[in-house]
Every structure is written in structure tokens, then in C-alpha cells.
Amino acid sequence: MATELAIKGGPRIVPDGMVKGWPPITQQDRDALLAVLDSGHLHGTSAPQALALQKEWAEYCGAKHCLVTNSGTSAIHMALAAARVEPGDEVIVPAFTYWSTAAAVLHQNAIPIFVDIDPRTFTMAPDLVEAAITDRTRALLPVDIHGMPCDYDPIMEIARRRGLVVIADACQSHGASYKGKRTGSIAHATAFSTNRSKNLSSGEGGLYTTDNDEYYEVASRMREFGEVVLPDQTREYNAFSLGWMYRSLEWTNAFCRSQLTRLEQYNAARREFAEYLTEQLAGIPGFDGPYTPPGVVPAYFSYIVRFRPEQAGLDAPMDRFKRAMIAALRAEGVNLGQWQTRPVPGQDVFQKRVGYGKGCPWTCRWGREATYRGEDYPRTIEFIANHSYLAGVYPPNTMELMKLYIEGFKKVADNAKKVLDAAS
Numbered sequence: 001m002a003t004e005l006a007i008k009g010g011p012r013i014v015p016d017g018m019v020k021g022w023p024p025i026t027q028q029d030r031d032a033l034l035a036v037l038d039s040g041h042l043h044g045t046s047a048p049q050a051l052a053l054q055k056e057w058a059e060y061c062g063a064k065h066c067l068v069t070n071s072g073t074s075a076i077h078m079a080l081a082a083a084r085v086e087p088g089d090e091v092i093v094p095a096f097t098y099w100s101t102a103a104a105v106l107h108q109n110a111i112p113i114f115v116d117i118d119p120r121t122f123t124m125a126p127d128l129v130e131a132a133i134t135d136r137t138r139a140l141l142p143v144d145i146h147g148m149p150c151d152y153d154p155i156m157e158i159a160r161r162r163g164l165v166v167i168a169d170a171c172q173s174h175g176a177s178y179k180g181k182r183t184g185s186i187a188h189a190t191a192f193s194t195n196r197s198k199n200l201s202s203g204e205g206g207l208y209t210t211d212n213d214e215y216y217e218v219a220s221r222m223r224e225f226g227e228v229v230l231p232d233q234t235r236e237y238n239a240f241s242l243g244w245m246y247r248s249l250e251w252t253n254a255f256c257r258s259q260l261t262r263l264e265q266y267n268a269a270r271r272e273f274a275e276y277l278t279e280q281l282a283g284i285p286g287f288d289g290p291y292t293p294p295g296v297v298p299a300y301f302s303y304i305v306r307f308r309p310e311q312a313g314l315d316a317p318m319d320r321f322k323r324a325m326i327a328a329l330r331a332e333g334v335n336l337g338q339w340q341t342r343p344v345p346g347q348d349v350f351q352k353r354v355g356y357g358k359g360c361p362w363t364c365r366w367g368r369e370a371t372y373r374g375e376d377y378p379r380t381i382e383f384i385a386n387h388s389y390l391a392g393v394y395p396p397n398t399m400e401l402m403k404l405y406i407e408g409f410k411k412v413a414d415n416a417k418k419v420l421d422a423a424s
């Protein structure tokens with residue numbers, strides 16, 4: 001192994017151009033997509049690709065019903081509306097998520113109430129949920145962040161006891177399982193995103209699952225202007241309530257179905273890579289991989305790396321250590337990046353409460369002027385401060401790349417003091 005660091009002009013470990021992007025696209029995907037153009041069906045909730053995808057995804061998850069939609073955000077919104085979350089109702093959301101989880105609550109004129117995360121899995125902490133429940137709470141909205149299923153047993157138990165609905169944001173956890181059950185079949189309703197980056201990708205899109213017949217019917221009307229559209233496309237042109245245009249496209253559905261035939265294979269590769277990296281990082285001072293609780297099989301949507309200056313024997317503040325290590329690793333071709341920069345309630349939309357204008361939904365008749373303080377979520381702040389995301393931990397990348405990544409981590413760790421000095 002070359003000993004000179006790449007930041008000092010030495011050769012990099014991972015050759016330029018070696019890391020491939022996601023998702024892998026095959027001839028099967030191309031054929032599936034092009035066949036739609038000749039099929040005579042380009043869209044529609046009863047079009048053949050939409051119906052087939054819904055059936056296949058429901059079967060894969062072990063859910064009774066599935067609806068395909070045009071984004072993960074719309075799938076969460078459909079789930080909230082179908083569960084009869086109404087203006088001013090409160091929905092409990094983790095402070096660490098992509099903010100669209102909470103945006104969907106605002107779209108329903110409801111109020112997001114944030115709780116902090118579990119310090120090991122980084123999903124919503126069940127022990128903090130109970131204290132956040134008020135007489136206005138209608139739903140819990142946990143998130144399977146990084147592809148890690150949240151701790152569903154205590155969350156479902158709290159919901160049962162307090163008469164609440166659980167809507168899972170599984171936008172990052174396709175194919176993950178919790179105590180033998182796949183996400184999509186655990187909560188009362190579940191939303192998936194199939195945007196470009198996701199384990200199951202259609203480019204842009206979403207999937208909604210539930211076992212509840214009534215939720216399914218309301219969600220399907222919501223997806224199409226609040227109307228009832230029969231399978232033969234007959235319409236009464238009568239909206240039963242407010243609805244949206246959340247339909248998907250047939251070539252998107254066909255592409256998604258084709259990708260779905262390889263989801264298991266792709267997830268198996270992600271797990272193999274992630275487990276290898278975690279095992280190896282445990283022996284490299286300064287870095288750690290993620291923790292996985294027993295009974296849980298994550299989908300490894302993202303691979304997170306924790307920075308440990310104290311393990312490296314360096315008395316450096318976290319931000320300085322992390323910045324210096326990332327710069328040195330990137331120079332070696334080990335690309336680490338930041339995903340979020342603050343707890344969601346610390347974002348301007350919550351700080352300034354700029355929903356629909358005029359203070360709505362917080363100051364509308366049924367609302368409550370909840371206050372949002374980013375500093376109230378110390379575990380989220382700590383997670384963001386001491387973690388980073390490693391790119392390319394998915395196929396078509398191979399074990400060869402993971403081995404080079406580990407070489408890169410070792411090289412930087414062996415020279416940690418030099419890296420820190422170079423940074424300052």
C-alpha cells in the first residue's frame with residue numbers, strides 16, 4: 001500500500017471513475033419501459049402496469065392493499081388523509097428525517113410534533129413518544145431512517161393503548177424487516193418513495209400499503225381528485241371530498257416492476273457490503289459502522305460512518321476531526337458526504353412557522369401554536385455532528401470497491417495525526 005496520503009500528493013486508493021451510480025439499469029428495464037409506448041396505455045389508475053405493480057408490491061410486503069402514486073410525499077399525505085387526520089390534529093414525527101415527512105403533515109393542515117431519536121438506531125425513540133401525546137394527537141409517523149426499521153413493537157403498543165394510528169414512512173426501507181415482517185405490513189399504513197435514489201427505484205414515484213379496507217378506499221379517491229373512478233374508468237364526476245392528482249405514469253410503473261424483480265438481489269449485495277464494512281471499521285481506530293439491533297434486517301439505503309477522535313487517540317474537537325478525515329478520505333477516493341444539517345424543527349419553515357401564510361395551520365381555528373426549538377433534540381444534533389454517509393455501498397459496485405474503501409480508511413487512520421495537522 002502506498003503510504004503517502006493523497007492529500008499530500010500520494011496516489012489515491014480508489015481509482016477515479018470506479019464508483020458507479022444507482023440504480024443499475026439493464027436491458028430488461030429498457031425493454032419494459034419501451035413496451036409501454038406501444039401498449040396504448042400511458043397512464044391511469046387502472047392501467048395494466050399500475051395494477052400489476054400494486055399487486056406485486058402488496059405481495060412482496062405481505063400487505064392486503066397497495067396503491068401506486070407519484071411520490072413518497074404524496075403516499076404519506078394519502079396515508080394521513082385516509083386515516084382521517086384533520087386540521088389541527090397533531091402527528092408525532094421524529095426530529096431526524098427528510099423534512100418531507102413533516103411536510104406531508106402540513107399538507108393535511110395538521111401540526112407536526114417532533115420527538116428525538118434513539119441514540120443507537122437513530123429512528124424515533126419510543127420512550128419519548130408517550131410524553132409528546134396530547135388530547136389532539138391523532139397519529140404517530142415513525143421513519144425507517146437509512147433503511148433501519150424503527151422499533152415497531154413499542155410504537156404499535158403505544159398507539160393501541162392511546163387509540164392512535166401508526167403511519168410508517170418507509171421511504172428508505174424497501175425489503176427491510178422487523179421481527180420477521182417486512183416494512184409495509186407492520187404499521188396501519190405505510191408510505192414508500194421510489195425516487196431515483198431509493199432501494200426500489202422508478203425514477204420518481206411512491207407506493208402506499210395498508211391492510212385496512214376503509215383507508216385503502218379513501219386513499220384511492222384522494223389519489224384522483226377525491227372522485228370515485230371505477231376500474232373501467234367510468235366516473236360520476238362528483239368529488240366526495242378534497243383530493244389531489246397523485247397518479248403515476250405507466251412507463252414509471254413498468255420500470256419499477258422491472259427493478260422489483262432484482263430488489264432482493266440488490267438488497268443482499270447492500271447487506272453483504274455493509275456487514276463487511278462494519279466488521280472492518282470496528283478494527284480501525286477513529287471510525288465505526290452502524291449498529292443493528294437483534295431481530296432487524298435493515299435495507300441499508302445509506303451506509304453511515306461514525307467518527308471517533310477519542311479512539312484515534314487524538315484530542316481534537318469532533319468538527320475539526322471529522323472535516324479533516326473527510327477531506328483526506330475524499331482525496332483517497334472514499335467519498336463521504338453530509339445528508340442533513342439540523343433537526344427538522346430547526347428548519348426555517350418551523351422556526352418562522354411559514355405554512356400556508358397567515359400562520360396557518362398553527363393559528364387556524366383548530367390549530368395550536370406549537371413552538372419549535374432545534375436545540376430540544378440533542379441526540380439528533382449529536383448524530384448529525386458525528387456521522388457522515390459513505391457513497392456507493394450498493395451494486396453494481398462490488399466487494400472490490402468495499403475492500404479499497406477499507407484500505408482508504410486504514411491509510412487515513414494510520415496517518416490520523418498528520419491528516420489533522422495538514423487540515424489546520
Ligand SMILES: Cc1ncc(COP(=O)(O)O)c(C=O)c1O
Nearest residue numbers: 071072073098100101171193195
Ligand atoms: C425518509 C423520507 N421520507 C420521505 C421522502 C419523500 O419521498 P419523495 O421524494 O418520493 O417524495 C424521502 C425521499 O427522499 C425520504 O427519504
